[in-house]
Amino acid sequence: MPAAIEVRDLHKRYGEVQAVAGIDLVVKAGEVFALLGPNGAGKSTTVEILEGHRPRSSGDVTVLGYDPETGGRRFRERIGIVLQEQAIENQLTVTEALRVYGSMYPHPRRPAELIELVGLGEKATSRIRTLSGGQRRRLELALGLVGDPDLLFLDEPTTGFDPSARRQAWTIVESLRSLGKTILLTTHYMDEAQNLADRVAVIAHGEIVAEGAPDTLGGRADASSLISFRVPSGPIHLPAGIEVSPGPDGVIQVRTPDPTRVLHRLTSWALDRGISLDGLTVTRPSLEDVYLELTGGEE
Amino acid sequence: MRARPTLGRLVWQQIRYQNTIFWRTPASAFFTLVFPLLFLFVFTLVFGNDDIPELGVTTAQFYAPSLAVFGAVSATYTNLAITTAISRDEGILKRIRGTPLPPWVYIAGRIGSATYLAAVAATIMLGVGVAFYGVRIFAVSFPSVVVTFLVGVGCFAALGMLVAAIAPNGDSTPAIANATLLPLAFISDVFIPPNANAPSWLSVIADIFPLKHFVVAFQDAFNPGVVAAKPSWLDHFQWDHLGVMALWGVAAMVLAIRYFKWEPRSGERTGRRRRRRREPVSESA
Numbered sequence: 001m002p003a004a005i006e007v008r009d010l011h012k013r014y015g016e017v018q019a020v021a022g023i024d025l026v027v028k029a030g031e032v033f034a035l036l037g038p039n040g041a042g043k044s045t046t047v048e049i050l051e052g053h054r055p056r057s058s059g060d061v062t063v064l065g066y067d068p069e070t071g072g073r074r075f076r077e078r079i080g081i082v083l084q085e086q087a088i089e090n091q092l093t094v095t096e097a098l099r100v101y102g103s104m105y106p107h108p109r110r111p112a113e114l115i116e117l118v119g120l121g122e123k124a125t126s127r128i129r130t131l132s133g134g135q136r137r138r139l140e141l142a143l144g145l146v147g148d149p150d151l152l153f154l155d156e157p158t159t160g161f162d163p164s165a166r167r168q169a170w171t172i173v174e175s176l177r178s179l180g181k182t183i184l185l186t187t188h189y190m191d192e193a194q195n196l197a198d199r200v201a202v203i204a205h206g207e208i209v210a211e212g213a214p215d216t217l218g219g220r221a222d223a224s225s226l227i228s229f230r231v232p233s234g235p236i237h238l239p240a241g242i243e244v245s246p247g248p249d250g251v252i253q254v255r256t257p258d259p260t261r262v263l264h265r266l267t268s269w270a271l272d273r274g275i276s277l278d279g280l281t282v283t284r285p286s287l288e289d290v291y292l293e294l295t296g297g298e299e
Numbered sequence: 300m301r302a303r304p305t306l307g308r309l310v311w312q313q314i315r316y317q318n319t320i321f322w323r324t325p326a327s328a329f330f331t332l333v334f335p336l337l338f339l340f341v342f343t344l345v346f347g348n349d350d351i352p353e354l355g356v357t358t359a360q361f362y363a364p365s366l367a368v369f370g371a372v373s374a375t376y377t378n379l380a381i382t383t384a385i386s387r388d389e390g391i392l393k394r395i396r397g398t399p400l401p402p403w404v405y406i407a408g409r410i411g412s413a414t415y416l417a418a419v420a421a422t423i424m425l426g427v428g429v430a431f432y433g434v435r436i437f438a439v440s441f442p443s444v445v446v447t448f449l450v451g452v453g454c455f456a457a458l459g460m461l462v463a464a465i466a467p468n469g470d471s472t473p474a475i476a477n478a479t480l481l482p483l484a485f486i487s488d489v490f491i492p493p494n495a496n497a498p499s500w501l502s503v504i505a506d507i508f509p510l511k512h513f514v515v516a517f518q519d520a521f522n523p524g525v526v527a528a529k530p531s532w533l534d535h536f537q538w539d540h541l542g543v544m545a546l547w548g549v550a551a552m553v554l555a556i557r558y559f560k561w562e563p564r565s566g567e568r569t570g571r572r573r574r575r576r577r578e579p580v581s582e583s584a
Contacts (some may be wrong), residue, residue: 031439051397076399077303083397087389091323092316094382100316104400106303127323 002065003125004029004151004182005050010012010059012045012206019045020208023059029150032173032183034193034214037203038295043186044155046203050184051081051153056200064151080149082140084156094139096122097128098146105147112144118172134165141172152176153255154185158192158277170195200287204295217290225259225284227266228252229277251279306404313400313408314415321378321416331378335370337429338490339363348432351492355524360435363428364517365489369483370420371448372455372510375413377476379459383409385469386392392561402561410456440520443535447520450541451513454548458509461555480510485546487511488518509547512540 003060005027012020020042027033037043048054049061052068052075061068066075088097095111102108118138123131131139137160144152157173158166161247173196176183187193193200194214201211210217238244238252242262247253256262259282272276304312310438322328339362346358354361395405428434459476466472484490486501487510493502505511516537519525529535 053393053397073399073401073548076397079397081394082399083390083393086394087391088394089316089391091319091320096319098318100312101398103304104309104398143394 002029003027003062004031004064005033005184006060006062007046007050008044008060010049010061011057012042012049012054013057018206020025020049020056020169023203023208025201025208026183027182029182030177030180031198032177032196034197034200035184035186035203036190036193036200036291037186038188041203041295042206043203045184046297047153047155048182050201051079052076077147078150080144080147080152082144082152082154082157084159085138086135088128088139088143091127093125093127093278094131095124097139098142101143102146107148108146112297114145117145117175118142119168128225134161137161137165139171141169145176149181151182151184154183156187157185158187158189166192190286190291194287202291202294209294210290214287217287224257225282226254227254227256227259227262227280227282229280231275231277239265300310306401309400309404310407310411313404314411314428317408318415319414321412324468327378327382331370331374331416332423335366335373335420335424338366338369339424339427339432343432351501353495354492354522357433358524359428359432360521360523361492361518363425363432363434365514367421367424368451368510368517369484369489369515371417371452372425372480372513374417374420375410375452376455376459377473377480378416379409379413379456380462380466380476381469381472383460383463384472385465387463387560388469388563390563393563396561406460410460413450413456413459414452418448421448434521435523436521437523437526439529439532440526440535443537444517444520446536447513447516447541448546450548451516454509454513454551456545457548457551457555459557461551464555464558464560483508483510488514509544512543516540 004025005025007023007025010020010023010025011018023042023046025046033048035043045054049056050063050068052063052071055069061073064075064078067100068075094115098111098114102111106219112124115121118141120135120138120142123135128136137157141154144154155174158169161169170192173183173185177196183196185192185196197214199212200214201208202217203209220269228247229290230251233250242254242265245253245255254262254266263282266277341358342362343358348358350357351361383392392405396402425434425436430434457526462472462475462479483505486505488505489506489510502511519537520535526535
């Protein structure tokens with residue numbers, strides 16, 4: 001299958017500001033790809049170039065076989081765009097808006113079907129003016145899907161959602177994935193990227209600083225784990241060969257690439273002496289830790 | 300499976316949907332359709348409906364065509380400028396730009412809808428004039444009325460899009476549109492009949508702008524004296540007035556296309572860019 005999105009050496013400058021400084025990106029057809037990055041890192045600019053909203057300064061961009069700058073009507077018939085905070089004509093009803101926007105595409109999806117998909121059934125004939133913030137976002141998602149696109153751009157799809165609305169949005173994205181749609185989403189929620197994306201790229205300062213599956217991003221798979229626990233006060237001699245460091249609040253921490261072996265030694269040592277290891281936890285660096293490290297902790 | 304929608308169908312659909320939005324916005328419907336009628340009502344109440352001595356036509360025979368033009372101009376110039384700029388601020392224009400709808404179809408839909416509303420406004424005005432104020436319509440000058448209407452409405456639709464194109468944001472557009480239209484209306488024979496005592500430079504200024512040409516061409520077509528003097532319907536076309544409006548319309552259209560923006564100017568990125576460009580100016584000031 002050919003790639004849905006191919007980007008080589010993309011640059012975008014605004015006056016003296018280099019917003020995008022040499023990005024390479026390949027998104028395969030049928031993939032859910034997440035762009036992570038702090039505000040101002042260049043992720044919105046990149047996505048807007050891919051959508052055809054913005055010309056690039058240099059580089060090669062192919063989206064669904066088209067150059068977004070020149071693809072025009074045929075290109076836009078095959079993509080769907082869900083931007084954040086974008087108004088829809090307030091005077092129309094939900095069904096009317098879906099019908100009007102659908103009429104611009106050769107193969108529109110039926111309004112009733114989309115309303116069902118995003119769960120706006122009880123609002124189908126209400127004016128858009130009367131929708132709550134969450135309902136409006138769901139309508140925006142429906143509008144992104146109205147042309148039955150091959151590629152869907154989702155710009156921070158769940159920002160401002162409550163937890164249950166987020167779950168619902170994720171379920172919709174999952175169902176789109178199963179239909180074989182390619183999805184490019186931007187987000188700054190780590191759990192969203194973790195849950196939805198097949199692959200993730202982290203953008204900082206206009207460049208991609210890491211790329212991979214959420215589980216392996218930034219060497220997560222190989223990174224050392226952190227074992228922490230408490231022991232009763234008093235002099236304690238831990239088994240030899242385990243390097244400990246004091247954590248906050250008297251917590252003892254052990255950093256190791258081999259948690260299985262270390263844990264075994266620790267627990268048998270503790271059982272032998274009748275000591276309890278209070279609050280024993282093993283953690284791997286979260287996607288968030290990796291992300292903060294990669295982007296220099298800015299947000 | 301349906302085929303790609305035809306352009307004609309898309310334009311028609313856009314006109315219909317812009318009309319729906321208009322009728323569901325009571326404030327703009329009121330200002331465009333009812334407001335000019337209030338003027339007719341008040342003017343005939345204050346001045347009575349006898350002949351205006353200098354003109355030889357009744358108050359209503361003078362004001363109905365003038366206010367029909369005023370309504371048509373409100374429906375195109377003021378209305379298009381304000382609603383287009385607001386739609387841009389809200390991001391609706393950007394949303395449209397992300398769909399396969401050709402941009403010109405969207406603009407054509409807006410202008411088509413505004414033209415229709417201008418026709419409704421003018422028809423209501425003339426209809427009320429005929430029904431309640433004894434206004435007379437002449438068959439021989441009616442072709443000229445229609446052509447003048449279309450050229451005038453095209454001209455003011457282009458000017459309205461130009462205001463939308465250059466206005467910094469939707470909040471400032473009503474002020475820009477009204478501050479340009481209302482003073483011009485006062486010197487363009489809309490509210491005040493031509494007066495021999497007025498300084499001549501005032502009418503020279505008015506002649507430069509298109510509104511007076513629209514108004515005068517309309518008034519002449521409804522003036523029994525003028526109509527009686529021109530037996531052929533062809534004689535009623537006033538090419539000088541039409542020419543001035545066409546010139547303004549084409550110039551406005553060229554500039555509107557040149558400067559039109561689909562994205563809000565208050566957007567984060569554009570805002571930052573603008574500030575940066577302004578810096579040297581503020582430092583030297």
